[in-house]
Amino acid sequence: MSKNLVIVESPTKARTLTQYLGSDYQILASMGHVRDLPKGEFGVDVDHNFEPKYVIPKNKMKMVNQLVKSTEGVTNLYLATDPDREGEAIAWNLLKVIEQKSKAKMARQKYQRVVFHEITKDAVLDAFSHPRDLDQNLVEAQQARRILDRLVGYKLSPLLWKKVKSKLSAGRVQSVALRLVVEREREIEAFKSEEYWVIEVEVSRQQPEARDQFVITLAKINGKKAEVKNQKEADQAVSDLKVSDYSVSSVESKEVKKYPNPPFTTSTLQQRAANVLGFVPKRTMSVAQSLYENGLITYMRTDSVNLSPQAVSATRKFIEENYGRNYLPEKPRAYKVKSRLAQEAHEAIRPTNVSRQSIDGSPDEKKLYDLIWKRMVVCQMAEAVVNETAVEVEASATSQKYLLRATGQQIKFDGWYKVYEKAPITEQVLPTLVKGEALDFKNINPQQKFTEPPARYTEATLIRDLEKNGIGRPSTYAPTISTLYDRLYIEKMEGKKIAPTPIGKTTIDFLMKYFSDIFDYSFTAEMEDDLDSIAQGKAEMPPTMKKFWGPFEAKVEKVAEEADKMKVEVETTDEICDKCGKPMVVRYGRFGKFLACSGFPDCKNTKALNEETGMKCPDCKTGDVVTRRTKRGKTFWGCSNWPKCKFASWTKPKLEVSKPEEKGQTLQG
DNA sequence: CAGTGAGCGAGCTTCCGCTTGACTT
Numbered sequence: 001m002s003k004n005l006v007i008v009e010s011p012t013k014a015r016t017l018t019q020y021l022g023s024d025y026q027i028l029a030s031m032g033h034v035r036d037l038p039k040g041e042f043g044v045d046v047d048h049n050f051e052p053k054y055v056i057p058k059n060k061m062k063m064v065n066q067l068v069k070s071t072e073g074v075t076n077l078y079l080a081t082d083p084d085r086e087g088e089a090i091a092w093n094l095l096k097v098i099e100q101k102s103k104a105k106m107a108r109q110k111y112q113r114v115v116f117h118e119i120t121k122d123a124v125l126d127a128f129s130h131p132r133d134l135d136q137n138l139v140e141a142q143q144a145r146r147i148l149d150r151l152v153g154y155k156l157s158p159l160l161w162k163k164v165k166s167k168l169s170a171g172r173v174q175s176v177a178l179r180l181v182v183e184r185e186r187e188i189e190a191f192k193s194e195e196y197w198v199i200e201v202e203v204s205r206q207q208p209e210a211r212d213q214f215v216i217t218l219a220k221i222n223g224k225k226a227e228v229k230n231q232k233e234a235d236q237a238v239s240d241l242k243v244s245d246y247s248v249s250s251v252e253s254k255e256v257k258k259y260p261n262p263p264f265t266t267s268t269l270q271q272r273a274a275n276v277l278g279f280v281p282k283r284t285m286s287v288a289q290s291l292y293e294n295g296l297i298t299y300m301r302t303d304s305v306n307l308s309p310q311a312v313s314a315t316r317k318f319i320e321e322n323y324g325r326n327y328l329p330e331k332p333r334a335y336k337v338k339s340r341l342a343q344e345a346h347e348a349i350r351p352t353n354v355s356r357q358s359i360d361g362s363p364d365e366k367k368l369y370d371l372i373w374k375r376m377v378v379c380q381m382a383e384a385v386v387n388e389t390a391v392e393v394e395a396s397a398t399s400q401k402y403l404l405r406a407t408g409q410q411i412k413f414d415g416w417y418k419v420y421e422k423a424p425i426t427e428q429v430l431p432t433l434v435k436g437e438a439l440d441f442k443n444i445n446p447q448q449k450f451t452e453p454p455a456r457y458t459e460a461t462l463i464r465d466l467e468k469n470g471i472g473r474p475s476t477y478a479p480t481i482s483t484l485y486d487r488l489y490i491e492k493m494e495g496k497k498i499a500p501t502p503i504g505k506t507t508i509d510f511l512m513k514y515f516s517d518i519f520d521y522s523f524t525a526e527m528e529d530d531l532d533s534i535a536q537g538k539a540e541m542p543p544t545m546k547k548f549w550g551p552f553e554a555k556v557e558k559v560a561e562e563a564d565k566m567k568v569e570v571e572t573t574d575e576i577c578d579k580c581g582k583p584m585v586v587r588y589g590r591f592g593k594f595l596a597c598s599g600f601p602d603c604k605n606t607k608a609l610n611e612e613t614g615m616k617c618p619d620c621k622t623g624d625v626v627t628r629r630t631k632r633g634k635t636f637w638g639c640s641n642w643p644k645c646k647f648a649s650w651t652k653p654k655l656e657v658s659k660p661e662e663k664g665q666t667l668q669g
Numbered sequence: 670c671a672g673t674g675a676g677c678g679a680g681c682t683t684c685c686g687c688t689t690g691a692c693t694t
Contacts, residue, residue, distance in 0.1 A: 009687065009688060010687090010688060010689080011688090011689075029689090030688080030689030031687080031688045031689060031690095032686080032688030032689080033686070033688075034687095035689045036686090036687095037684085037687095039683085039684095060688095081687090082687085086686060086687060089686095090687065090688095130692090142686095145685080145686085146684090146685070146686080148684095148685095149684050149685045149686085150683095150684055151684085152684070152685095153683060153684020153685075154683060154684060155683095155684095156683085156684090157682075157683035157684070158682085158683070160683085161681095161682065161683085164682085166682065167681085167682045167683080168682085168683080169682085169683050169684070170683080171683085171684045171685070171691085172684080172685075173684085173685065173686095174684080174685090214690090273671050289689090301687090301688095348677090370678080425691095429672080472685085472686090473685080473686060473687090475686055475687060475688080476685065476686055476687090479685095480685090530686085534690095587673070588673085588674085589672070589673030589674065592673090593671060593673095594672085594674090596673080596674055600674060600675070601674085601675065601676095604674090606672085606673070606674085608671090628670085628671070628672095636670055636671090638670075638671070642671060646671095648670050648671080649670085650670075650694090
């Protein structure tokens with residue numbers, strides 16, 4: 001009797017395969033990687049070809065032992081992990097562990113490597129009829145990636161402990177993420193706001209039957225771009241425009257096609273869920289995980305926009321039946337990944353069954369599913385057609401010649417917009433104007449404005465920029481940001497924006513001063529080129545590592561000896577210590593920020609930092625409500641007068657409603 | 670429901686990428 005064992009990464013994938021392969025196959029999950037470099041030591045023998053030392057992490061030991069036991073008496077072992085670099089390495093490490101641990105003195109375990117790019121019955125059965133050997137070059141490329149990350153992370157972190165602050169960390173991915181945040185903050189700090197004016201004129205047609213009014217905006221003065229920089233210039237333009245004659249100098253109309261977005265990847269799903277639902281990436285991922293485990297969507301950690309042919313044809317059928325032929329493009333739309341660095345082991349994120357338009361589940365699950373469902377349907381729908389009109393109006397007075405503009409857009413055919421309650425563009429309908437037509441002046445509206453600094457990152461936009469540079473992977477985007485919080489490198493500001501702390505800024509200053517090459521945005525891309533060469537058998541891991549390690553190690557040693565210890569800037573505040581009268585400063589402790597007396601250690605006074613909840617304490621009425629954290633990290637709300645006032649609450653205190661009786665009536669009526 | 674920081678310098682901290690549960694307050 002033949003026994004078949006299949007090993008994949010995830011239990012959900014295992015469950016799906018069971019349906020396709022039948023009862024002759026036992027399918028088990030490895031839960032990701034089964035071996036790794038040891039956490040507590042360097043684990044790379046740099047003097048002997050960078051030989052890595054692999055160990056089975058403690059929390060995986062039980063599972064791995066069971067896995068090995070299950071291989072006993074197996075005739076065919078199939079390694080069906082993901083078809084990418086990491087998947088190949090998981091398969092190889094699995095095999096190594098099984099060979100090592102198998103008690104039976106049987107010959108080298110017979111195994112077969114099986115790869116498929118989509119988990120459909122056809123693709124899976126086809127893959128099982130064409131197994132192959134492990135790709136040693138691909139495994140070597142993964143090891144190179146892993147070892148390089150270890151060299152960088154475990155050499156530079158201790159340097160930070162010595163030169164900046166204990167327990168900090170640096171890495172190829174996290175430090176570039178931090179660099180982006182720090183550089184954006186410095187752009188904002190250096191930004192000088194400039195005054196400018198927008199001048200809008202309300203005009204109307206002169207036709208007795210259609211005296212439509214519309215708004216035109218000043219665009220040019222004497223043929224040059226209008227730059228109205230101050231009140232004086234604005235006054236001049238306004239007084240001229242009040243007495244000008246207006247006539248239409250040009251009317252241009254064209255039809256523009258608006259194409260739908262590609263289906264979701266991890267990163268684009270995180271963007272969209274942040275914008276539309278206000279989810280942070282961590283929340284998006286946990287909700288998506290639940291949808292995935294319930295069989296409602298495809299795998300949620302992917303960088304691919306590929307769609308299985310079956311999914312596309314089912315979606316086309318759905319579109320034709322529910323929206324009609326007009327909404328179906330002649331040919332299916334195919335999407336391509338932009339990044340050369342994508343691994344594309346999985347499909348795009350899409351509903352597993354497009355005819356399931358809504359689902360049962362938590363409110364979060366319903367909302368996220370709705371986003372995913374719509375994105376899939378629209379990506380196969382016809383483009384929208386929008387009529388765009390550009391009108392130019394001349395206004396002449398005295399010696400100055402003014403040009404004003406209006407643009408209109410009108411939806412001619414809604415196409416994929418139909419799926420959304422609100423079209424992604426707002427219609428602006430202009431009257432049908434004729435070139436040379438004279439217009440009447442009705443009103444003028446000059447507006448003083450100031451240029452705005454670039455926006456701070458949100459978690460989602462930071463991930464977008466990391467992905468743009470090929471830095472990090474779908475499985476690490478959200479965890480990388482958590483690391484930046486854990487190290488107190490960044491903090492959340494109002495409106496979900498993130499800003500660097502003094503520790504974050506100092507760390508980046510140090511890293512960029514001595515190791516700018518590693519934290520350059522192109523470092524990962526260049527590393528990927530080297531990894532490609534290894535994967536293609538054109539290069540080998542040890543010399544590739546050596547090329548990096550030689551100069552790197554020398555630099556680390558030099559910096560360790562010669563560099564000065566960095567000083568982390570201390571934020572002072574207007575707050576005065578109520579014990580000694582000295583100003584108070586912001587300190588970063590185990591539980592986040594707090595106020596401490598600058599006279600420390602002579603004065604040990606501390607105070608809770610007002611987190612701007614904007615509420616007064618409901619008990620003592622004088623203190624402010626501040627957010628605090630317990631030793632276990634759970635957030636609660638307390639009074640800034642603690643320990644004098646003992647107010648504390650697990651939930652955010654509500655502002656008192658002045659007249660509760662009225663509220664009851666409103667609810668009834 | 671509630672402490673934190675500096676330096677003294679014990680002993681520890683740290684990377685990226687692949688995956689799920691198991692622990693409470």
